[in-house]
Amino acid sequence: MKHHYLQLIVLLFFYQLSFSQSDCVEAIVVCGNSGFSGLTVTGIGVQELNNGITCGSSENNTIWLRLDIATTGTLGFTLIPESDDITEDFDFFMFGPNATCNNLGTIQRCSTTNPLATQQANNHTGLNSTETDVSEGPGEDGNSFLSMLDVTAGDTYYLIVDRPVGISNFSIEWTGTAGFFDPPTFDLPTGVTSLDIKKCDVDGTNDDSTPFNLSANTPLITGNQSNVAVTYHITQNDALVGSNAIANTGNFINTQNPQTIYARIENNTTHCFNNSEFIISVNNIEFPVTESAICDNTNGDNDDGNGQAFFNLDQVTQDVFAGNDLNGYDIKYYRNQTDADNNQNPLPQSFYNTVPNMQTVIIKAIKGPCTSTAEIQLIVNPLPQKITGHFFQCDFEDHPDGITVFELQRADGLFTTPNPGITVQYFASMTDVQNNDPLPAFYTNTTNPQPVVVMQTNPQTGCISYSTLVLHGNTDEIQPDIILNACDIQGQENGFTTFDLNDSNIAPVNGQTLAYYNTSDEALLQENPISNTSAFPNPEAYLSFVYARINDGDLDCNIIRRIRLVVNTLPNIVVQSDGNDFVCSNKPDEFITIDAAVLDPFFGDYEYLWEYNGIPFHMNTYSVQVNHPGTYKVTVIKPTGCRKVRTVEVFPSVDATIESIDIQDITFETNTVTVNLTPGSIGNYAYSMDDEFGSFQESNFFDNVAPGIHTVYVKDENGCGTVSRLIAVLGIPQYFTPNGDGIHDFWRIDGVDVVFNKETNVLIFDRFGKFIKEIARHDTGGWDGTFLGQPLPSDDYWYVLNLEDGRIIKGHFALKR
Known part of the structure; x- marks a missing residue:
């Protein structure tokens, strides 16, 4: 029979979407002899089967199929439920050969056999060439198959598929020599790929x-x-x-x-x-972006702070359409929707916004017959605030001339404080700005004082303004730095702590006065003296400077001393171990190495003090070897005296002890194995089946275990050893091929040998109940497919399996030749 798969795909798709049918009048016309798949039957419908039903049933959940015969021959089919559950019960009725919905005529075939009641091997039903009966059922009557129909071209039959029990979908495979009419096709011309x-x-x-x-x-x-x-x-x-x-x-x-x-x-x-x-x-025209922004400027109004500027509407269009191809578009802008709708008063190409900072206008785009409008926001972003700042630096040379080195980034705060979020760059002149030639981070001034250009950029808007920084070289007499050291605070470690400025040991004499200042500029101008000198928080992380000014009234001279506040870092270590340090209780002679986990490059210069469970032990090395679980601590001390403590938790572990193994077998490819360990198995374990050196899994559960003899391995992931146990998983082969090729030549129960399940025996019968063979206890050879020395034919054979544990399993298998 011919197959036309297009019809198959269409019907399958609709039935998966809960097809609704009004019984006979909306019966599906079967065309192209195609098989159906994924069909479902739902709903009782109208009871139309009143024409001599011979198999004791009526409509329950039905699908109606209309069969118009195109070529004479035999008509058969096999209905196959998607679920192989034997409780899924499908019936069918056939009317014809000249059936209509108003006159279904005589029933030709009728099957309501229940596969569960007859203990069938499967729940299939239909017409085939080996059966001779034309009606069967209900219940245990019949075997679910009837004889094929002899049909003639031009005949019409109705096949009604009914499911009185179950919820499964189903498929139909047509057999025989008759044929149906071909369906029409969607014959799209060459080059046409869509009807959209x-x-x-x-x-x-x-x-x-x-x-x-x-x-x-x-x-x-x-x-x-x-x-x-x-x-x-x-x-x-x-x-x-x-x-x-x-x-x-x-x-x-x-x-x-x-x-x-x-x-x-x-x-x-x-x-x-x-x-x-x-x-x-x-598909109307869409606008990907609904805003366009520029920076305030002086073009046209000489005012870069009023929130108004000239917009190039061509550039606005590029912004709105995000760079997409605009070929064929006619685009205009209007002040309001009314003007846009009436095509009046379009905005000029160079538009000066009349609403400061942000103004909404209407864009109108036309392409062919399509017209769309949208609100567009024209945004004028402000420039960073302009500032004139002063940077004072002391000249530390023997002959100060005001020419000295400035760390320019220290002046950033003068500009970022009133302009949060901006970036700052310094240039010697506007020419250097145009050439993108900024000053180095440490810059030596060429004149004293010297103004430099500050480029202020807002990274969010891209807007730029220019300010001035005046560099002053301070030629007052300044002595070498006084250095005060402190350690960072553990748990904080951000380079900030407090200093007692009196530790600088500056002692005024003979009427001199002493004061401390945050900056050299304040020291020069004697402004804002520091009041909390005994607990002064350093203003900059790790390295800060304060200035001590000593005034001598008699000689009318002053000395400025710079005090360097240095916050030394603590040792850079991993404070807490990761929990992966284990010692094996079953291996008391094995040691593990733990260390101070110092991340600094010069840890060899550090000092180490170890303790175990709170008790010091005399070890001063970077690492130690241990074989006892517990809490180890090491104090790491840098040459600066700054220290930090690391804690290492060492945990016990042990190789596994298998308490039991649960086996669920004879389940036809869903055998499972569960490994159970004793409560004393305190390690971190992984499990493997038949591969001691292969991949392991975290779960103690194995599924889809093949029948046979297996070795289960349990490995302690902490290195304390691997244990194993031999197991047997019983399995029953579903077929064998005794053809002498060395493959599947014998039918035997998997998982039976001289050690496991040796008391198991099997009785084998043919499909008529005739005793064929016993595979006795202790016999692991199996059956070779013969009876009294003669080969038996290909067929299904039945077995009774008496297991050593008392279970009795019955079933069947296939002999194939």
Whole structure:
């Protein structure tokens, strides 16, 4: 029989979407002899089976199929439920050969056999060439198969599939020599890959709804086919059963955007049909971006702080469309929607915003028949505030001349404080700005004082302004730095602590006065003296400076001493171990190495003090070897005296002790094994099946275990050893092929040998109950497929398995030759 897969795909798709059918009048026409798959039967429907039902049933949950015979021959089929559960019960009824919905005629085949009641091997049903009966059922009567029909071209039959018990879907495979009519096809012309229709909203109402000419797809669908009709539907179900066709296909107004339309092509004579779908959508012009920003400037108004500037609307368009191709677009801007709707008063190409900082205008884009408008925000971003700052630096040379080194970044705060978030760069002149030639981070001034250009950039907006920084070289007499050291605070470690400035040991004499200042500028000007000299928090992380000014009233001279506040870092160590240090209780002679985990490069110069469970032990090395669980601590001391403590927790571990192994077998490829350990197995374990040196898993559970003899391995991930145990998983082969090729030549129970399950025996029978063979206890050889020395034919054979543990298993297997 021929197969036409397009019809198969369409029907399968609709049935997976809960197809709705009104019994006989909406029966599915079977075309192309294609098999059905994924069908479901739901709903009682109208009880139409009143014509001499011979198998004792009626409609429960049904699907109606109409069979129009195209070629004479035999007609058979096999109905296969998706679920192999024997409780899934399918029945069927067949009427014909000249059946109509008003006159179904005489019932030709009727099967209501229950597969569970008859203890069948499966729940299949249908017509085949080996059966001779034409009716069976209900309940235990019959074997679910009836004889094929002899059919003649031009006959019409109805097949009603009924499911009185169960919820499974099903499939149908057609057999025999008869054939059905071919369905029409969607014969799209060469180069046409889609029936989708896209239009602009041109009906005068901006609601994403507009008329579509669906009929434009009809010649594309029919192609060169004749005697066919094309209809369009809103739902898949309507397209399948051929109901509720769209009437005004030349002027159909969509109700959704996008909307799916379902097309049905049907042969006017055979009523074979095919379905497809396409999308209709209203595609108006979209605006990816709805704002355009520039920086305030002096162009045209000589004012870069008023929030107003000239916008180049061509650039605004590029911003709005994010660089997309605008070929074919006509774009204009308007102050309001009314002007845009009436195409009046378009904005000039260079537009000066009248609303400071941000003004909303209307963009109108036209491409072909499509027109769209949107609000666009024109934003004028402010420039960073302009400032004139002063930077004082002391000249430390023997002959100070005011020419000295400035660390320019120290002046950043003068500009970033009033302008949070900006970036700062320094230039000698505007020419250097234009050449992108900034000053180095440490810059030696060339004149004293010297103004430099400060470029202030807002990274969020890209706006730039220019300020001035005046560099002053201080030539007052300054002595070498006084250095005060402190250690960083553990737990904080950000380079900040407090200093007692009196530790500088500056002692005024003979009427001198002493004061401390935060900056050299303040020391020079004697402004804002420091008051909390005994607990002064350093203002900059790790390295800060304060200035001590000594005034001598008699000689009218002063001395400024710079005090360097140095916060020394603590040792850079991993304070807490990661919990992966273990000693094996079963290996008391093995030691592990733990160390101070110093991340600094010069840890060899450090001092180390170790303790165990709070008691010091005399070790001063970077690492120590231990073999006892507990808490180890090491104090790491840098040459500066700054210290930090690391804690290492050492945990006990041990190799596993297998308490029991649970085996679930004879489950046909779902055998499972669960390894149970004793409570004393305190390690971190991984499990493997049959591969001591291969991959291990975290779970103690194995599924899909093949029948046979296996070795289970349990490995302590902490290195304390691997243990193993031999197990047997019973399995029953479903077939064997005694053909002498050395593969599957014997049928035997897997997992039985001279050690495991040796008391197991098997009794083998043919399908008629005749005793064939016993595989006795202690016999691991199996059955070779013979009886009294003669080979038996290919067939199903039955067994009774008496297991050593008392279980009795019954089933069947196949002998294949």
